[in-house]
Amino acid sequence: xxxxxxxxxxxxxxxxxxxxxxxxxxxxxxxxxxxxxxxxxxxxxxxxxxxxxxxxxxxxxxxxxxxxxxxxxxxxxxxxxxxxxxxxxxxxxxxxxxxxxxxxxxxxxxxxxxxxxxxxxxxxxxxxxxxxxxxxxxxxxxxxxxxxxxxxxxxxxxxxxxxxxxxxxxxxxxxxxxxxxxxxxxxxxxxxxxxxxxxxxxxxxxxxxxxxxxxxxxxxxxxxxxxxxxxxxxxxxxxxxxxxxxxxxxxxxxxxxxxxxxxxxxxxxxxxxxxxxxxxxxxxxxxxxxxxxxxxxxxxxxxxxxxxxxxxxxxxxxxxxxxxxxxxxxxxxxxxxxxxxxxxxxxxxxxxxxxxxxxxxxxxxxxxxxxxxxxxxxxxxxxxxxxxxxxxxxxxxxxxxxxxxxxxxxxxxxxxxxxxxxxxx
Amino acid sequence: xxxxxxxxxxxxxxxxxxxxxxxxxxxxxxxxxxxxxxxxxxxxxxxxxxxxxxxxxxxxxxxxxxxxxxxxxxxxxxxxxxxxxxxxxxxxxxxxxxxxxxxxxxxxxxxxxxxxxxxxxxxxxxxxxxxxxxxxxxxxxxxxxxxxxxxxxxxxxxxxxxxxxxxxxxxxxxxxxxxxxxxxxxxxxxxxxxxxxxxxxxxxxxxxxxxxxxxxxxxxxxxxxxxxxxxxxxxxxxxxxxxxxxxxxxxxxxxxxxxxxxxxxxxxxxxxxxxxxxxxxxxxxxxxxxxxxxxxxxxxxxxxxxxxxxxxxxxxxxxxxxxxxxxxxxxxxxxxxxxxxxxxxxxxxxxxxxxxxxxxxxxxxxxxxxxxxxxxxxxxxxxxxxxxxxxxxxxxxxxxxxxxxxxxxxxxxxxxxxxxxxxxx
Numbered sequence: 026x027x028x029x030x031x032x033x034x035x036x037x038x039x040x041x042x043x044x045x046x047x048x049x050x051x052x053x054x055x056x057x058x059x060x061x062x063x064x065x066x067x068x069x070x071x072x073x074x075x076x077x078x079x080x081x082x083x084x085x086x087x088x089x090x091x092x093x094x095x096x097x098x099x100x101x102x103x104x105x106x107x108x109x110x111x112x113x114x115x116x117x118x119x120x121x122x123x124x125x126x127x128x129x130x131x132x133x134x135x136x137x138x139x140x141x142x143x144x145x146x147x148x149x150x151x152x153x154x155x156x157x158x159x160x161x162x163x164x165x166x167x168x169x170x171x172x173x174x175x176x177x178x179x180x181x182x183x184x185x186x187x188x189x190x191x192x193x194x195x196x197x198x199x200x201x202x203x204x205x206x207x208x209x210x211x212x213x214x215x216x217x218x219x220x221x222x223x224x225x226x227x228x229x230x231x232x233x234x235x236x237x238x239x240x241x242x243x244x245x246x247x248x249x250x251x252x253x254x255x256x257x258x259x260x261x262x263x264x265x266x267x268x269x270x271x272x273x274x275x276x277x278x279x280x281x282x283x284x285x286x287x288x289x290x291x292x293x294x295x296x297x298x299x300x301x302x303x304x305x306x307x308x309x310x311x312x313x314x315x316x317x318x319x320x321x322x323x324x325x326x327x328x329x330x331x332x333x334x335x336x337x338x339x340x341x342x343x344x345x346x347x348x349x350x351x352x353x354x355x356x357x358x359x360x361x362x363x364x365x366x367x368x369x370x371x372x373x374x375x376x377x378x379x380x381x382x383x384x385x386x387x388x389x390x391x392x393x394x395x396x397x398x399x400x401x402x403x404x405x406x407x408x409x410x411x412x413x414x415x416x417x418x419x420x421x422x423x424x425x426x427x428x429x430x431x432x433x434x435x436x437x438x439x440x441x442x443x444x445x446x447x448x449x450x
Numbered sequence: 451x452x453x454x455x456x457x458x459x460x461x462x463x464x465x466x467x468x469x470x471x472x473x474x475x476x477x478x479x480x481x482x483x484x485x486x487x488x489x490x491x492x493x494x495x496x497x498x499x500x501x502x503x504x505x506x507x508x509x510x511x512x513x514x515x516x517x518x519x520x521x522x523x524x525x526x527x528x529x530x531x532x533x534x535x536x537x538x539x540x541x542x543x544x545x546x547x548x549x550x551x552x553x554x555x556x557x558x559x560x561x562x563x564x565x566x567x568x569x570x571x572x573x574x575x576x577x578x579x580x581x582x583x584x585x586x587x588x589x590x591x592x593x594x595x596x597x598x599x600x601x602x603x604x605x606x607x608x609x610x611x612x613x614x615x616x617x618x619x620x621x622x623x624x625x626x627x628x629x630x631x632x633x634x635x636x637x638x639x640x641x642x643x644x645x646x647x648x649x650x651x652x653x654x655x656x657x658x659x660x661x662x663x664x665x666x667x668x669x670x671x672x673x674x675x676x677x678x679x680x681x682x683x684x685x686x687x688x689x690x691x692x693x694x695x696x697x698x699x700x701x702x703x704x705x706x707x708x709x710x711x712x713x714x715x716x717x718x719x720x721x722x723x724x725x726x727x728x729x730x731x732x733x734x735x736x737x738x739x740x741x742x743x744x745x746x747x748x749x750x751x752x753x754x755x756x757x758x759x760x761x762x763x764x765x766x767x768x769x770x771x772x773x774x775x776x777x778x779x780x781x782x783x784x785x786x787x788x789x790x791x792x793x794x795x796x797x798x799x800x801x802x803x804x805x806x807x808x809x810x811x812x813x814x815x816x817x818x819x820x821x822x823x824x825x826x827x828x829x830x831x832x833x834x835x836x837x838x839x840x841x842x843x844x845x846x847x848x849x850x851x852x853x854x855x856x857x858x859x860x861x862x863x864x865x866x867x868x869x870x871x872x873x874x875x
Contacts, residue, residue: 276704279851282861283763283844311859338708419708426704434736436707 028369029055030121030208032095032111032197034063036073036236038083038253041216041229046088048213049125057369059121060089061111062360063100064417065424068107070331072273072424074236075266078444079256081360085446086252090366091373092444093118094358096413097420098349101335103164103328104189106350108196113353116206117378117404120369123209126197129188131214136191140198142176150175163326165192190215204353239267264430270331272427274313277334281307281316284337293346294333299325303333339419345412355410358382358417361444378404385439388414453794454480455546455633457520457536457622459488461498461661463508463678466641466654471513473638474550482794484546485514486536487785488525489842490849493532495756497698497849499661500691503869504681506785510871511677515791516798517869518543519783521838522845523774526760528589528753529614531775533621538778541631542803542829545794548634551622554613556639561616565623567601575600588751590617615640629778664692689855695756697852699738702759706732706741709762718771719758724750728758764844770837780835783807783842786869803829810864813839 029049035042050058062084064077073080081092099110115121128136143150153174157167169186176182185191194212201208216229230248238245239257246254260266270277281303289300299320306319320330335341356379362370374381380391380403392410395403421438428434454474460467475483487509489502498505506517524535540546553561568575578599582592594611601607610616619637626633641654655673663670664682671679685691695702706728714725724745731744745755760766781804787795799806805816805828817835820828846863853859 275851276701278859279701279848280705282847282851283765308861310861312856340708422707423704426700426707431737434703436733436735 026057026120026372027053027055027123028121029053029058030061030115030124031058031089032061032108032115032124032126033084034067034073034100034232035060035080035084036063036067036232037075037239037249037257038080038087039230039232039235039249041231043087043250044216044229045125045127045213049211050088052125052211052213053123055123057090057366058088059115059118059369060084060092061095061114062092064094064097064360065420066097066101066335068100068102068104068332069328070101070333070335071270072268072427074239074268075257075260076268076421076424076438077360078438078441079260079265082444082446083250083253083256085361085363085366085444086256087250089363090369091362092360094360094417096354096356096358097339097416098341098346098413099354101332101339101341102346102350103332104193104196105199106346108193109200109350110354112197112200112204112206112208114357114379116201116204116208117354118357118373119376119378120373121208123211124197124201125211125213126194127190127215128194128212129215130185130191131212132185133210133212135185136194136198136212139172139176139186140195140202143172143195144199144202146175158324161323163322163324163329165326166323236267236269240269240271263433265425265428265433267429268424268427270313272429276427277313277338278307278310278316280338281334289337291342291344292333292337293341293343294329294336297324299330299333338423339416341416345409348406348409349413352404352406352409354379355405355413356380356382356388358385358414359443361446363446367445378402380405380410382414384442385414385418451482451545451797452478452480452548453546454478454483455486455540455549456483456514457486457533457540457549457551458509459492459498459525459657460485460505460509461488461492461657462500462505462664462674462682463512464655464657464660464674466656468512468675469641469654470550470552470638474636475513477550477636477638478548480548482515482791483513484540484543484794485509485517486520486539487517489519489522489785490845491522491526491760493525493527493529493757494753495526495758495760496695497693497852499664499693500682500685501693501846501849501863502785503863503866504685504690507869507871508675508678508681510786510788510791510869511681512675514788515794516787517785519785519842521779521781521783522764522841523766523771523838524779526757526764526766527771527775528757529618529621530624531771533618534625534775535779537622537625537629537631537633539782539804541626541629541633542779543782543798544801544803545798546633548636549622549626550636550638551619552615552640553619553637554640555610555616556637557610558635558637560610561619561623561637564597564601564611565620565627568597568620569624569627571600583749586748588747588749588754590751591748661692661694665694665696688858690850690853690858692854693849693852695738697854701852702738702763703732703735703741705763706759714762716767716769717758717762718766718768719754719761722749724755724758763848764841766841770834773831773834774838777829777831777834779804780830780838781805781807781813783810783839784868786871788871792870803827805830805835807839809867810839810843 065073067073084092095111099107153171154167157170173182235245235248286300286304289295302320306316310316317327317330380395382388395405418439422436425434425438490498492498509517520536524532578596579592582595598607660670660673711725711729714720727745731741735741742752742755805820807813820830843864847861850859850863
């Protein structure tokens, strides 16, 4: 049995995603396809444009059999944390045989060499990295230059490693190697626009450009599959979106104005003076864009700053994130599945090393059962499980507050059963 | 020299306020008039409709010579705390000879008897109060019935003490007696609508009704003096108002959704199970009005619940509020003065027992000077001064975030010099 895993945000699901999925299936010829998807907040440090259940629904309509949620504590981390959360989740399910990820270079040897080198020589690389960081560079840039020195590569290398999908790819492979996972990995070349491009292009536009079009009320129908378009439109018509960082502006600034420097002490990602920059910038910012610009330096990228805001908001304690980045994902939360996916789920439930959460109201019961089960080798830490899970719940409760329609601002969005999709369309 | 003090909110300044001020002047014939005014948040547990500087400006245009701010830690307390903050401020200035307050009964003997009795027999009254509170009554109601038993009065008494101005009046007198203050107090009958009336009436409408009219974009010109109307209109035209609790709905609900029960433990006013009611109600509330209704009981009035929200928001620590309710106001922050008022201010600066804050940027310098001054008997506690002052600053920073116009959402509204009004108009 072949099970393909893909790691996605689908924010929103567009033509490029569909193409990628079809290519991945061609390469692997899987019996089943699983997606690990960000929940209501995404890696760029932004709320998703529609909620995770609606996004899971679109995924199921487009060829995914089961959608699991990447816990918020990983979805809101940099490439390293994001990848580690996703790969540990895939690996602990034990049934996934292959993973395919998009890549600008699509050069498996190169990506693997870099990943291996990084993994096997942590000290030597760390020293080079420190030198670059001292120059005030952002982490991705410092890593790039340190890697160059480390691998004695030329300038072409720099260009290759600049691409966000390659960076993620390296992190996926690092995690796979680190876990000594048996999962095979494949790279496929990304099609169309780059991840961060803001302009709409032909048929294949970036998710960023599509979100911008949506928020500005511009047409976007040609850039997404019809199934995606319909669900997006339905959600908007109910007033459950579009949700954007701009919607959260007043809340975020007010929240930050209440903070003292010491409040950031225990929060992940407030290192290297970021706390000071926050406190200073908030004093002269009337708009969120002002604030972000004022905190921005070569070292602190916009994504990192936005994520840091959410780390403070959701109280991402340093110790727990570090713990999470050692032990990995503690549960597999099902957002949705197809009838076909249901068969795979029964196999997963028998083999997984982490509990499968289908009905979140029962999560404590499930945890208790797992902790007392001597028949299987579980990889669960009680405290961390509860902490990670609680962050997903809180994230959803905050997310719905930013729906345009007040009557939809439901508390406890998470306490519902998964989406079940009749057939793939 | 006679100096009249009035304790006000002026939210907004209306015809009834002007009448009250004129009557007060008739009774006292003062050389100067001082107002102690709530800042950006008022005793009903709501943001003021326009900011404190604009409200001070209106007061100065209508016959007040100096406006001092009632610190936020008192403005957001029940009648007892509110009155204590205001009276200690007036008393510590040492120059105030008379205070006049509005009253439904205007029965000085009655108010004084009640105040004295309450003050002199705390234990006996407390026991009666506890019995009534155990019935689940709100504090004002429980106090009313306990007082009835205590004073052996009849049903008429109950009606008299139901009125919010009489309740405040009793608290003012209690504070005056407690401090053994030399300030003379006078009662004048309130004119027109009751404090809480929501409907607009003839010339004299309640501030609540006027705020409702403003928020609903209805005409309100006939209910306020022209000077008040002009300033209100000017503030609205700049987008610095109207500010209302409704503007804060999304923020407040999101803020509360982030809270755990233990977060309320250290906060003032979360006693008698209010924390539990908050946590329970937030889980089923999509709107602020839902939330308030769900928390509401006989015991917890709407005003108390709204104030409790702000206590949590501004981190009103139990110990510091209790400390504040023992030591009283720690500084006299000038919001504005007339040319005439300036003369009074120089007298006050020579005699006051608490520091006069004119330029808030210098507040630490002023405090330091006072703490090392051996020539005068100051009544200042360093820690409490800093704590109270910081709450005013934070309150203003949060307040401006709810201006309709983003460009006006200035941080540090407080760090400006007082309004100086040329002449009373």
